[in-house]
Amino acid sequence: MLVVNRILVPHDFTPASARVLPHGLALAAKMKARFYVLHVTDRSDAPYPARDLPAVRETLQRTGAVSEEALRAVHIEGVSRSDGGVAETIHRFADEEEIDLIALGTRGRQGARRLLLGSVGETVIRRAERPVLALRGKGVGAPPVPGMLDRILVPVDFSENAREAARVAAEWARVFDAQVDLLHVVTGSSASPPEPAPSVSDEEHVGPEKKARRALATMGRGLGALGVPVAVHVRTGAAASTIAAFAEAEETDAIVMSTRGRTGLERFLLGSVAEAVIRHVPCPVLTVRTYGRSIRALAD
Numbered sequence: 598m599l600v601v602n603r604i605l606v607p608h609d610f611t612p613a614s615a616r617v618l619p620h621g622l623a624l625a626a627k628m629k630a631r632f633y634v635l636h637v638t639d640r641s642d643a644p645y646p647a648r649d650l651p652a653v654r655e656t657l658q659r660t661g662a663v664s665e666e667a668l669r670a671v672h673i674e675g676v677s678r679s680d681g682g683v684a685e686t687i688h689r690f691a692d693e694e695e696i697d698l699i700a701l702g703t704r705g706r707q708g709a710r711r712l713l714l715g716s717v718g719e720t721v722i723r724r725a726e727r728p729v730l731a732l733r734g735k736g737v738g739a740p741p742v743p744g745m746l747d748r749i750l751v752p753v754d755f756s757e758n759a760r761e762a763a764r765v766a767a768e769w770a771r772v773f774d775a776q777v778d779l780l781h782v783v784t785g786s787s788a789s790p791p792e793p794a795p796s797v798s799d800e801e802h803v804g805p806e807k808k809a810r811r812a813l814a815t816m817g818r819g820l821g822a823l824g825v826p827v828a829v830h831v832r833t834g835a836a837a838s839t840i841a842a843f844a845e846a847e848e849t850d851a852i853v854m855s856t857r858g859r860t861g862l863e864r865f866l867l868g869s870v871a872e873a874v875i876r877h878v879p880c881p882v883l884t885v886r887t888y889g890r891s892i893r894a895l896a897d
Contacts, residue, residue: 603697604628604632606618614702615702619656620744622743623662623743626664632672635676636678638677645675646677663744698729699727701729701730702733703731728886730883733876746769748775748776748850750778750849757887761893763777770825771824777826779828781832783831817829837870837874844880854874854885855885855887
C-alpha cells in the first residue's frame with residue numbers, strides 16, 4: 598500500500614507552480630494527507646502561499662475528480678520561509694515536517710532546461726530523499742485532469758530501481774483504479790532482461806524484443822497479483838523520445854520513473870532520460886528511488 602501522509606508543493610506564484618497545485622491537492626484528498634504550500638522568499642510582505650487554494654478547490658469540484666467531502670477534509674497549511682536558498686529551504690522544510698512527497702512545477706519545454714539544469718528543480722529532484730512529482734507548466738499535448746488517473750506508465754530497464762518504480766506505480770494504480778503500462782525501449786545500450794539462459798538453438802531465434810516482452814510479462818504477472826490491470830509494451834528507438842511518444846499516443850495520465858541512486862542520479866537527470874521526459878511530456882512524472890523515504894509499504 599501507499600503511505601502518503603504529508604505532501605509539499607513549493608509555490609512561487611508562477612503559472613508552472615500554480616499548475617501543479619490541483620494535482621497535489623487532489624492526491625492529498627485521495628490519500629487523506631496533510632497539504633503544505635511553501636513559498637520561499639526574502640520579502641517581509643510576501644503573499645500568502647495558500648491564497649490560490651480556494652479556486653483550486655472549485656476547479657477540482659467542477660471536474661468531479663475528487664469529492665467535496667474529501668477536499669474539505671484536507672488539512673492545508675501555507676508557509677513562508679526566508680532562511681536560505683530556495684532548494685535548500687525546500688529540503689530543510691521537507692525534512693523538518695517529514696514530508697512524504699514533493700510536487701514540483703517546471704517551466705515548460707525551454708524553461709524546464711533552465712529549471713532542471715543548474716537551478717532549483719534540478720537540485721530538488723537530485724537531492725531529494727523522497728519521491729518528487731514533477732509537472733511541466735506549459736507545452737503541447739492535452740493537459741492532465743487533476744485527480745483522474747486511468748493509465749500509469751512505467752519505463753522499465755530491468756534494474757532493481759525500475760522494479761521499485763513498478764511496485765509504486767501498482768500501488769498508485771490501486772488508489773486510482775488505473776491500469777499500469779510497462780514499457781521497455783530496446784536501444785543499442787539496453788540492459789538484457791533477466792531470464793534463464795535458453796539453449797543455443799533457442800537463443801539463435803530469440804531477439805531482444807521478444808526477450809524483453811517475456812521479462813515484462815513476468816513482471817506484469819507479479820503486479821497483476823495485486824489486482825491491478827497490467828499491459829506490456831516493447832518499442833525500439835531512443836529511450837526518452839520513445840517514452841514521450843508512447844505517453845502522448847496512449848494518453849498516459851502519469852509516469853513513474855526510477856532513478857539510479859545517489860551517484861547515478863546526477864547522470865540520470867542531467868541531459869539524460871528522466872530530464873528529457875520531464876521536459877517533453879504534459880503529464881506528471883513521479884521520480885522514485887530505492888534509498889531515502891519511500892511512499893510504499895508493501896510486503897514483497
